[in-house]
Amino acid sequence: MLRRFLDWLERETGLVSAWHRFWSQPLPATVGWGQIFGALLVLCLVILFVTGGVMMFYYSPTPDQAYASVQYIEHYLPFGKFIRALHYWTARIIVLLLIIHMVRVFIWGAYKKPRQMIWVTGVLLLLCVIGFGLTGYTLPWDQKAYWGTAVRLKIAENIPLIGHAVANFLRGGEQLGAVTLMRFYVLHVFVLPILVFVLVAWHIRQVHILGVTPAWVKVGQEDEIPKTQRLHPDHTARIAAGALVLLALLVWLSVKFPAPLEPRANPLDTAYKPHPDFYVLWLHELLKLFPPHLEFFGSFVLPTILVLLLLLVPFIERNPERHPLRRLPAITTGLVILFAIIALNIKGMEALPQPEKLSPLAKRGQELFVELRCYTCHGINGGGGPVGPDLGLGGKRDPKKVEAILRNPGSFNAHTVMPSYDLPPEEMRALVAYIVSIGPNSKMPPIPPVEPEKPPSHFEENWFANHKFEVRKDPASCGDCHKPFFCQACHQNRRPSSHDEQWLKFHFGNAAEQPAMCNACHTPDYCEECHKLMRHDTKWLKGHGTQLAKFGETKKWSGLTMHQLCYHCHTKQSCDECHKGALPESHKAPDFLQKHGELAGVEDLGLGTGNKEKVVVARKSQHACSTCHTKQFCDNCHMGKKPKSHEQPNFVLGRGTRDEGRVKSGHAVEALSKGQKSCQTCHAQQFCSNCHGTEMPHPQNFVNIHVAEARKDMALCQRCHTWSESECRQCHSKRPPSHTPNFRKTHPQQITDGGVGCQVCHGRNACMDCHKLPMPHPNDFVRTHGELAKQRGIKGKDSVRQLQKQLCVNCHTDSYCRKCHLPEFAQKR
């Protein structure tokens, strides 16, 4: 079946015999391992073509998607990482192989007549490969891609006269962006592949026609070398062996060292330092040799001369000899140029950032740097967030100062948004050691990918400055990824800029629309602090005056009084809208001014009673004076002015002594007649007790408790009241209930107050009337009672007995003495 198909194909096209002719081409005997590199280059091109083609299925050449699509290839597709790494490493190996191939051809003299055009197409292919490298560099749209491309375009711009036009053509405009990326993409996957395909076909076709150059024979004597081998399988076996080695190398490199992918391109991150690929390092070193105004010599003139020289090699060097020793000038010139390039390249590699050698402590610090997400704000020679300064910049750092800043960033810059890091000493030392070790060649440590991915907006220019507007547009979308306290990481040190002096006036609208934003910093009950007092509900209208009066001038709310709070939304006129001309009915009475004191004093609200000097604001009913008036309002008239009654001569103290019968003081008369509330218009309730020491006037149930009160401190009563006279007798004309028939016997037990209560009726010496002794017995009575008889002038043998009969027997029995005076004692006597 296959044979029949091939026969048919041969008949129709002759392809099969051409295929066989190609592979069975005879080769000179001297062709060996040196001649396999051309075929390996083809293999490299095939690998690049296949891997690139597969990636084209998934790559999107737009700035906002390119990076994400490369990440998609890397992380979501099976073998994606491998394919991309294979493409990456093959692209680098192909340059090395090209150089080896070219040097080999140069030393073998294989470009000599009639094979000049093979060399020229080869040089054009080299240019194409470099073009692939330059365009492919841009496609991942990571930091390296963006900034590397920016540098290259800048170099192109330095060419005199045409530079700007060339750069603009490559960029597709003045700006490095979407158009640039698309151009580079099309160059990379369409224009250059076609060129390469054509050139490779031509190159191989010519080799096929003209044959492989045999080693070391003069031009025109090639046929002297016998053709003892065929392309297949003699030479293809060598190629196959080389291909296997090459493949193993590529696969090993791809698996071991995945293609780098730096953070997404950030046009803001000016701290980023792009480093050129190894095969153009010598060009960058060349640039450094020229003064700035002659830079284009290094960047344009010299490379152009070099390329022209390369193209013209077969036409310049027309020495028919092929053996290197017989054409020393050409070989030495070529080798000198090659070694110059290699030397420059080595010098350039020294300038590349060396891999950091971190101490174990600093290594731990580096882990902490990633753990604490320092990179969100700080870059290390690029790569980090745009918020804080790049740590790669700046000179040597003082560990103590670094620690101080970490612990309290505010001490360094009062307006900083950096959160403080109060780490345990060990971790702090590690982190400080790492930060101190960061230099201009340090690199950002690998950062684990964060899920979910950052949206493209986060990479836009000015994102950090503008994020607040995005937040306002749709806070819910921030909440998809960020916790509310995410904001606090920065804002704990700084109020949002919206919170200016006018903020209080307008905050309600924001808060009502996006409570989530407020909750980022404030707890939900934060509003309550002010708003529980001023909920503008239906009840509010009735109570607002009271609240105003209650908090008066106290500065409770961030240094604002309640009035000032109201004025954030209301003007003074807005009070007048209701209150002007809307006096309560009571105020319209003609004698209101005279009576207002009484009206005000009807019902005590309990407001402001704490300070007796201050005017008590009382209110009559639901509508209190304080609804409209503050305490100070009363002072307008009353301050320093006393009512007329207070000016009477006997207003404070009554007249006359206790025995004569007292005339009541004026204030007592007034208080009793007008009622205590009238006093309380001005005075606090406690005002009375300043002098009286007890509640005045006596409360209603005082009659019931006055006995107990009086017993506590009779002297207090005596300030106003006299006893044994009219006042007590008014009630106490009858014997008190305690004076039962056997009261005479039991009264000693009932007298607990030292007889003061008895004195109300009985007078001070009432006890003496019966007892003839001070009662109760004084303290030293036990000691002195023996002397009593002598004192009383009772004489004789039984004086004690007589005394007993006169006095003691009233209360004590005979046996009472014997408690102490034992009978033995008496007999003895």
Next chain:
Amino acid sequence: MTRRKWLDKFVKFSAGIVAAFLSIPSLVMLVVPAFRRERAPWIRVGHLSEFRPNEPKAVTLSYQRRDGWVVRTSRTTVYVVVLGEGKVKVLSNICTHANCAVRWEKGRQAFFCPCHNGYFAIDGSVKSGPPPRPLDEFPHKIEGGEIFVRLQV
């Protein structure tokens, strides 16, 4: 000619290895994603206590939808209906007749579609009007009082 044959086999074997190393990863990379099925994620709607029985409440969900390497934030409104005895339904607010948005009319105790006067009962079934089938219901689950919904009919 054994050497020639051996070399020929070696060349073909090498070509096979190269081809395998190139083609297998490429084909896998191209083919496998075609057979990947991603289920819609569970999206949190709210806590049970936020919803009162027999009072459908509209909830606007914001969620990320992955389309290859493009992540888009989408929004969808659903009605959460708590029927008696803790039975929960998460209904689409899109009328099944002409894709207008329905709203809950408290007075009529029905979902009302203003486009062609369609009425749905509280459980989503058609009460009157042109809608051909009940409101779409999204699968939901309740974990620890939190309602999650999968936006997939």
